[in-house]
Structure formats: C-alpha cells, structure tokens
Amino acid sequence: MKRKRHSVLVLLAGLATAIFFSVLVAAFNYRTGLDDLNISLSAAGTRLGEKLAQHEAHLTALAAVVRMGEQEQTDSVRGLAEAIASFYPRITEIATIHVEGASAVMTRYDQPNDRVEEQNSAELPVLTTPGSTVVRSQTGDVQHYEIYKLVAPGLYLLMKIDAGGLVADGLVPHDYGYQLWSEETQLINRPLRASTLLTATRDLDVKSASQPFRLEMSRGFRTTELLPPFVVLPLLLLLAAAFYLLVAFRRAVRAEQLQERRAALLEQETKLAHAGRVNALGEMASGIAHELAQPVAALLSQSQAARRAIVIERRDILEQALDANVREAKRAGDILGRMRAYIAGGASQLETVPLERALTETMLLAEPDLARRGIAVDTVIASGDRLLRIDTIAFQQVFHNILRNAAEALAGQDDPQISIRAEASGNQAMLTITDNGPGISAAALPHIFEPFFTTKPEGMGLGLPLCARLIEKMDGSMEAVNVGGARIIVRLPLETA
Incomplete structure (x- = not known):
C-alpha cells in the first residue's frame, strides 16, 4: 500500500x-x-x-x-x-x-x-x-x-x-x-x-x-x-497513467478498508458472544436471586415458628410450619428447574390461569415488602375471569421485579403510591404498573430494556431485559413510558373461548 x-x-x-x-x-x-x-x-x-x-x-x-x-x-x-x-x-x-x-x-x-x-x-x-x-x-x-x-x-x-x-x-x-x-x-x-x-x-x-x-x-x-501535439500527447499519457494508478490505489484502499471492517466485525462478534454469555449468566443469577428470596425467607420464618412450637409443645403449629416448609422448598425447586430450562433454551411451562388469580398470587409475594416501605398500592382488575396462558413462576418473577424497581424509585418520595391496572383489550390482557416517582429520563427511556444498561449506582442492567425476554417467551410484550412517574405496560395473550 x-x-x-x-x-x-x-x-x-x-x-x-x-x-x-x-x-x-x-x-x-x-x-x-x-x-x-x-x-x-x-x-x-x-x-x-x-x-x-x-x-x-x-x-x-x-x-x-x-x-x-x-x-x-x-x-x-x-x-x-x-x-x-x-x-x-x-x-x-x-x-x-x-x-x-x-x-x-x-x-x-x-x-x-x-x-x-x-x-x-x-x-x-x-x-x-x-x-x-x-x-x-x-x-x-x-x-x-x-x-x-x-x-x-x-x-x-x-x-x-x-x-x-x-x-x-x-x-x-x-x-x-x-x-x-x-x-x-x-x-x-x-x-x-x-x-x-x-x-x-x-x-x-x-x-x-x-x-x-x-x-x-x-x-x-x-x-x-x-497546445501542439508534442505537448498534448505526453500530457494525455500522464493523465491515463494517473487515472490507472488512482483507480488501482482506490481499489487497494477499499480492499484494506474491507479487511479492517471484517476484522472489526469479527472482534465485535466476539465481544457480542462474550456479552451474550455474561448476559445469560447475569440473567440466571438475577432470576435465581429474585425468585429464591421469597421461598428462602418463608422457610426461615416457618422454621423459626416450628422451633417455638416445640418449646410450647404445639403440635398443630409445628405441622403447619413443616407443611409450609415443604411447599416453599418445592417452590424453590420449581424456580431452579425453570431457570435451568430457560438457560438451556427450553420451552416455557405454560398453564391457563385466570387473570385475577395470577395478579392476586403475585401481590401476596410483593405486599409485605411494599408495606414495609410504606407504599400504598391501588389495584384494579377488570375482566378478572378471563384466562391467561402464562408461565406462572416467570409471570411472578417479572411483576416482582417491576414492583421492586418502582419501590426503589419511590424511596424518599412523599406519599409514595403504586397503581396497578389490569383489563382485557380484545384478545390481549393489558397490565400497567404506574408509580408517582420521578419517572425515567428521556435519554434513558429508549435503552432501559438493553442488557447492561442501568440508571442505578449499584445496578447491573439485567433485571428489565430479563423480564422482557420472559414476557416474550409467553408471546407478550413490554414497554415503558413516562406519565409524570414511570409506567410499565405488559401485554399478554388471552385464551379465546
């Protein structure tokens, strides 16, 4: 060159x-x-x-x-x-x-x-x-x-x-x-x-x-x-030679640029593959941490209740605590099994669940943490008898993550509130979670579902991308908008009669 x-x-x-x-x-x-x-x-x-x-x-x-x-x-x-x-x-x-x-x-x-x-x-x-x-x-x-x-x-x-x-x-x-x-x-x-x-x-x-x-x-x-011929002819020859060399030089430059682009693309593909592996690992760790927090906390609470039942010799309380431990252990096993299937790319375990039941069970898991933070929750469910076909554990995981993000955004906010609305719209269920916090900045809004993008000092940027992928595996979609505070909209297909 x-x-x-x-x-x-x-x-x-x-x-x-x-x-x-x-x-x-x-x-x-x-x-x-x-x-x-x-x-x-x-x-x-x-x-x-x-x-x-x-x-x-x-x-x-x-x-x-x-x-x-x-x-x-x-x-x-x-x-x-x-x-x-x-x-x-x-x-x-x-x-x-x-x-x-x-x-x-x-x-x-x-x-x-x-x-x-x-x-x-x-x-x-x-x-x-x-x-x-x-x-x-x-x-x-x-x-x-x-x-x-x-x-x-x-x-x-x-x-x-x-x-x-x-x-x-x-x-x-x-x-x-x-x-x-x-x-x-x-x-x-x-x-x-x-x-x-x-x-x-x-x-x-x-x-x-x-x-x-x-x-x-x-x-x-x-x-x-x-311009006599003795001047024009050498000039034309030089012009032809210059044109030929310029064309050859341009081709060489293009070939070199193409090689550089290929090398850059290969490097980018390598980085993307590495990021994909890291993302999968982060999603797995994040999902396990999110979902196992509730069963582990329940196991600890019921185990402490069982110890007190032994002290006071209350067999009935002991049996209830042990039954609850068995249920939570099975729940933890289900979470690990579903996460393993998710990482391996297996199909989601979908089941038909009424809309109202799916949200009620999800709120039972989230309400203790929201109450501890002093956050008022207003829930309205319309057409609650319509059936969703969802992966229940993944559904609960998604909404638990969204509610936790909303609770963290409301920290230090006067009169913190979260509004949950669920309604049927045609063949889809539209679920919205809205908080009265500061909202999402206009610069961050287009990127919040991208892996590793976060607005939290201690965040990893894996929670919302994981939620979006879980909803997509249930043939649904997620989006975020600003309405004063932040609003997350989840759309899931409804079972048709």
Whole structure:
C-alpha cells in the first residue's frame, strides 16, 4: 500500500509539472498569436488609411476640375471620373449635384454616357463651408457609403464607394474575422471562418479627415495551436497513467478498508458472544436471586415458628410450619428447574390461569415488602375471569421485579403510591404498573430494556431485559413510558373461548 501511495504521489507530481509546462506553452503561443494580430491590424490600418487618402485626393482633383468652368458636364470632368472608376473599381459612382431651391440636379460621370437625375435637395447633407466633406452610409445597403464634398455654394461633388472593396486585396489574413465601422454604422462584418477554442479581438481607429473609420480584427486560437501535439500527447499519457494508478490505489484502499471492517466485525462478534454469555449468566443469577428470596425467607420464618412450637409443645403449629416448609422448598425447586430450562433454551411451562388469580398470587409475594416501605398500592382488575396462558413462576418473577424497581424509585418520595391496572383489550390482557416517582429520563427511556444498561449506582442492567425476554417467551410484550412517574405496560395473550 505504501509503495502504491508513493507511486501515485510521484505520478501526480509529474502530472502537475506537465500541466504547468502545458500552461506555459499555451500562454506563450497565445501571446505570440496576439502579437501577430496586432501586427496584422497595424498593417491593415496603414493600408486602409492609404486607400482613404486616395479617396480624398480624388475628391480634391475632381473638385479642382469642376471649378474650372461654369458647366460641370465637361470632357475634363468626364475623363477624370472615368479614369478613377477604371483604376479603382471600389469607387462605383462619381457625380456632381447642382442645387436650385428645393430641387437638385445630379449628373453622373463614372460611365461613358452622362446621366442626369433630379432629386429633392432636402435629401442632401447640410454643408456650408466649401471644401468640407461628410460620409453617409446608404440606407438599406451598409456595404456602400457616400462622400459629399461642397465645391461651391449650391454645388456638391459625390463619390460612392463599395466598402467591401476596401479590404478585397488581402488587407486582412483569410483566417481572421473583421468589422468595419463608420461611427455607429457597421459597414462590413466578416466572422471567423472556423470554430476556435479562444478568440481575441483588437480595434484601431483609422485616421482620415473625411472618412473616420474604426477597424476591428479578430483572431481565433485552435486547441492544436495553443497546445501542439508534442505537448498534448505526453500530457494525455500522464493523465491515463494517473487515472490507472488512482483507480488501482482506490481499489487497494477499499480492499484494506474491507479487511479492517471484517476484522472489526469479527472482534465485535466476539465481544457480542462474550456479552451474550455474561448476559445469560447475569440473567440466571438475577432470576435465581429474585425468585429464591421469597421461598428462602418463608422457610426461615416457618422454621423459626416450628422451633417455638416445640418449646410450647404445639403440635398443630409445628405441622403447619413443616407443611409450609415443604411447599416453599418445592417452590424453590420449581424456580431452579425453570431457570435451568430457560438457560438451556427450553420451552416455557405454560398453564391457563385466570387473570385475577395470577395478579392476586403475585401481590401476596410483593405486599409485605411494599408495606414495609410504606407504599400504598391501588389495584384494579377488570375482566378478572378471563384466562391467561402464562408461565406462572416467570409471570411472578417479572411483576416482582417491576414492583421492586418502582419501590426503589419511590424511596424518599412523599406519599409514595403504586397503581396497578389490569383489563382485557380484545384478545390481549393489558397490565400497567404506574408509580408517582420521578419517572425515567428521556435519554434513558429508549435503552432501559438493553442488557447492561442501568440508571442505578449499584445496578447491573439485567433485571428489565430479563423480564422482557420472559414476557416474550409467553408471546407478550413490554414497554415503558413516562406519565409524570414511570409506567410499565405488559401485554399478554388471552385464551379465546
């Protein structure tokens, strides 16, 4: 496991180094691409500025020729316009516009035959200073724009230019995207021709007195451009190796954890087996101590009575004492026999007993101790003639234990009381024993039937678990609740007619 962990750490360190180197290579290539973009943008801006300057020179030359005579339609203007249109195809129209009031007459010179058109002078831009120019994009046709130059009052010179021709001669690299703007109007938009991982965009204002344009240029970066194969392939191999080692390491860790869990489970099973043996021994000792206390005390009392009968020569009292001793000895033998059967896992010795009789006999055993402690007992038995099928000795053992716990909880309590209620509910008898003591804490309540759990300083935590198991062997159940004091509820099946 240590060797695998060391190998994983070494490989991860190598992978981190490879990733760092790849990032450096990608950053260098990206920076190089940005430099190329800036160089291309600067060269394109310079070339575009030269073309815009040509437009200004053409306008100046045409304006000079137009001002030479009173009539615009001269052979000189026509010849110069035809020459310009022939050498510069992007200039698609050259015309003069003569304004007379609300109307204007436009004469085109870019074709062999002049063409005269009339238009509304309100559609012309307002220019007041001779020599001034204005650029206006054509409505509905953003690929073209128009330059108006005021030659003289009421006389305009018009040049219409195809904006696409400004970049038609390789001004921008073929794999770049670009946009050309005239103020807020987009004249050209050519997006990148291929999908890329990253895109960088730069813009440049082209300086021109008559044509204030902005050129934006975009360049894409493909994955193979940022991370060449000689970088990607080793990185992929390292990633694959790292993934393989991580999977193997995780499997090894899981196997080790599984072994640890199995070892812990085996240890827990051993502890549980030991606890089971201790629990059985404790239950046996507790049951014997509980049940034999009454017969032994009765034997001692009757033996003392027999001795007094001998002294006073009362044969009748002596016979009664000896008969009682015989009964209690048999009772002690029955208790030991039933405990032996319980430890050996034998079946309970069930018998049919009326509900009232079962409780009455049980109370005869417990009343002397309760009276000695000054505890008042209120017993109510309903449907006392209904028959229980119980192990009488075990039944008495359970209730003797419950009553003793209640008596101990009432120690030092003002006006200690125990209430016993027995009633039939369907095919079950429900017996409740309630005391007016402090009750069971909320933290302890869910655990009181667990072996070895106790709230008493001197307790072993075996009494109530033993009682619960004895009741279960009679097909019954036990539960505990708080009702101010503690209440134990025992449910046992009733014999059906």
